[in-house]
Amino acid sequence: MADLSSTSRRLRDLGVRRATLIVDRDRAEANIARYAARAAAAGIVLRPHFKTHQSAGVAQWFRKAGITRAAVSSIGMARYFADHGWDDLTLAIPANPLEVEDYDTLAGRVALGLTIDSHATCDALEERLQEAVSLWIEVDTGGGRTGIAWDDHAALTSLALRLRAGSGRSAQEPRHRFAGLLTHGGQSYGARDRLEAAAIFATVRRRLQAAAAALGDAGLSDDSRRGTDATGSSILLSAGDTPGFASSADWSGLDEARPGNFVFHDLMQLSLGTCTQDDLACAVACPVIGVYPERHEAAVHAGAVHLSKEHLSGTDGRAIFGRLIGLSADGFTSLLPGWDVASLSQEHGLIAARTQQARHGLAAVKPGDLVLVAPVHACLTCEQFTSYLTLDGEIISRYRR
Numbered sequence: 001m002a003d004l005s006s007t008s009r010r011l012r013d014l015g016v017r018r019a020t021l022i023v024d025r026d027r028a029e030a031n032i033a034r035y036a037a038r039a040a041a042a043g044i045v046l047r048p049h050f051k052t053h054q055s056a057g058v059a060q061w062f063r064k065a066g067i068t069r070a071a072v073s074s075i076g077m078a079r080y081f082a083d084h085g086w087d088d089l090t091l092a093i094p095a096n097p098l099e100v101e102d103y104d105t106l107a108g109r110v111a112l113g114l115t116i117d118s119h120a121t122c123d124a125l126e127e128r129l130q131e132a133v134s135l136w137i138e139v140d141t142g143g144g145r146t147g148i149a150w151d152d153h154a155a156l157t158s159l160a161l162r163l164r165a166g167s168g169r170s171a172q173e174p175r176h177r178f179a180g181l182l183t184h185g186g187q188s189y190g191a192r193d194r195l196e197a198a199a200i201f202a203t204v205r206r207r208l209q210a211a212a213a214a215l216g217d218a219g220l221s222d223d224s225r226r227g228t229d230a231t232g233s234s235i236l237l238s239a240g241d242t243p244g245f246a247s248s249a250d251w252s253g254l255d256e257a258r259p260g261n262f263v264f265h266d267l268m269q270l271s272l273g274t275c276t277q278d279d280l281a282c283a284v285a286c287p288v289i290g291v292y293p294e295r296h297e298a299a300v301h302a303g304a305v306h307l308s309k310e311h312l313s314g315t316d317g318r319a320i321f322g323r324l325i326g327l328s329a330d331g332f333t334s335l336l337p338g339w340d341v342a343s344l345s346q347e348h349g350l351i352a353a354r355t356q357q358a359r360h361g362l363a364a365v366k367p368g369d370l371v372l373v374a375p376v377h378a379c380l381t382c383e384q385f386t387s388y389l390t391l392d393g394e395i396i397s398r399y400r401r
Ligand code: PLP
Pocket: 049, 071, 092, 093, 183, 184, 239, 240, 241, 242, 243, 258, 259, 260, 261, 262, 379
């Protein structure tokens, strides 16, 4: 079992001098392998969202597990992965009419999927897109962010009929293909526990299927689940959120899974019960710059610009911006009990010793030591860094905006 001092020693042996994003590659690869196996068992395509790691190096670990498709959330990220050999990408955010020329250029190089939820965006794409793309209609299955409401059958069918009718009729027309319905059940992050996340996921799937059935009623599909339309093209159903896929063994009714966070997990997933401590695969090594035994705290040079301001509420209602995790010769260990990140300013973090045992440990902490902080929300924490350091000392770069 690692403790504060052995963790600090190992991080120093890795050459860490300032706030550094550390990845436990074995754990990340185990997370990837588990999801790849689950998708294969469910008979559905795993199209992981790469916005969590945003790294061609990490993407190679997915490639090793047989994954060949990915979702991204910006055209820049799409270009970056295309430059690194990923040739089947979905931009899983409503298309931006101001970037149509960029989409067109990229669609000339890779199989590109775009997401829309309005006729206005469809107008912009039809006007200026020359290259073939797949178009997904985003459905709001309860997240309330983007997408056409799942039960607004009139809006769904009107857009779907337009996409189907406009698909490549002549050289002048955009040669788009209506791919299907896409949703992100992000409301799962508001669940109290794993059971509630599973219930939300079941509702998301049911609503997506109901939306597909409405298209069927409008002549777009002859199968009430999703099936094929009169031209024989299938209308695929794509969903993606880590709590949903993590909490439920039943992925039926879907064709594609787009979770992203699962590659690293984080304290948010842990608090939802949608991962275990053994699944936490990234953390930030933070140098101690001050120790204040009288208030049971130490300061680290790692603030909001390193960890992000995402926080959880502890049982006593206090905000928690991270927890300390150990590092042994075998990799990350479990969380170190009694420690959390109690507050953040731009460059500073305050770590607090909450228990007698942790306070005892604090007595041995000194400036120049290193602690390892498991983030609340891995996607946003990783976003603050330009590279990862593996436990083998390898530096793996990330996409830079
Ligand atoms: N799909 C879309 C459209 C998303 O916005 C996200 C995350 O925000 C995902 C998939 C992946 O979800 P998660 O981060 O829960 O894995």
